[in-house]
Amino acid sequence: MFINFWYPLGLSTEITGEKPFRAQVFGLPFVAFRDSAGAAHVISDTCVHRGGSLSKGKIKGDRVACPYHGWEFGGDGKCAKVPSLGEDGKIPARAKVDAYPVQERYGILFAFLGDLPEAERPPLYEVPEYGLAGWKSQTYVLNLGAYYQRSMENGMDPIHNEFVHPLQGTPKMSAELQRNQTPMEDIPWGSKFYLPFGEKRADTALAADRQGSRTGAAGSWYQGPNQLVTWIDLTATNAFHQYLFEQPIDENHTRIFFLNLRNWLMEEKHDKRVEELTLQIVNEDMALLENLNPVRTPDTNNKEILLPSDHAVFRYREHCREWESRGWRIDMKALKAKQGDVAFAIPCPARRESGNWVLDSVPLMPGQAAVQAHAKAATGIRSA
């Protein structure tokens, strides 16, 4: 799991000004709430007084109040009121929790879980068709009992469709494409494939509504570790464009915010049928993913057999290693070993500006710079 990317925390409708909303990412708790102007905020859910869960407290004006002793924290993470100190009591300088940049897009609240300054942050995925005339959008929240990277890799796997979704009727890849390395094109923070349809398969229930010949193409791409796109362009005018934003709750659970957009079958009477077919495919994928062994993607590729047609999966894993080399991968083993004794937080951008934080920052795997410094130090010792 990686810091320094945008993660979905909830539907906009789940975040209110009445009650704080608890969201979990990487096994760590966050609280989201709206201030009196309706703006959403995300801060760490751990009260720095004595560990109260802010999400179990109340929203008071622009702040969230801890249920234990009433300390009030604003959207900037700073404690603005300690009731027991009285009106003019001096609030301790360390009374602050991490506060994260947020964006509300596509009816979803996203938080940037990391400490990078704005100019260096990887972007939230831009969905070009969202809200455009001529496109219809359905949003689903999927609760998957599997590791998010397994789900991402499933989306980047063009071969599985034929076996996992036998009734889907998507055109099969040509034998040549199946045998050869999937052609990939790098995009900012990711990689994509987009291929013309090969052999035709049995038509689906939707075939009668399709206009034009089936001359299209389909493809998938990822941006960052948890944003996945699939375009199924059946013809120039009949397309499904799907966007998945994944929230890794912990290593065994993922909440997926799934936008299914289409530019045909626009009348309401088609909604139910499209939904049924979409969810059938989703359920086929989920049943498969919830039974993979091991649960998490192996650390080395030689613990599986990757074929040329798994090249998209291979590229995704290479990118994950690149983000790890930047020092962005959470050391989940170290985190889990200490959780229960230590409350951790994802470092927020303000940690680069000021010190004096009560909660420990999550342990991170050593990045390239740390590995190199370590090697240099070791060489120095040997040559001394």
Ligand code: FES
């Ligand atoms: S633990 Fe939150 S106010 Fe005491």
Ligand SMILES: [Fe+2]
């Ligand atoms: Fe699938």
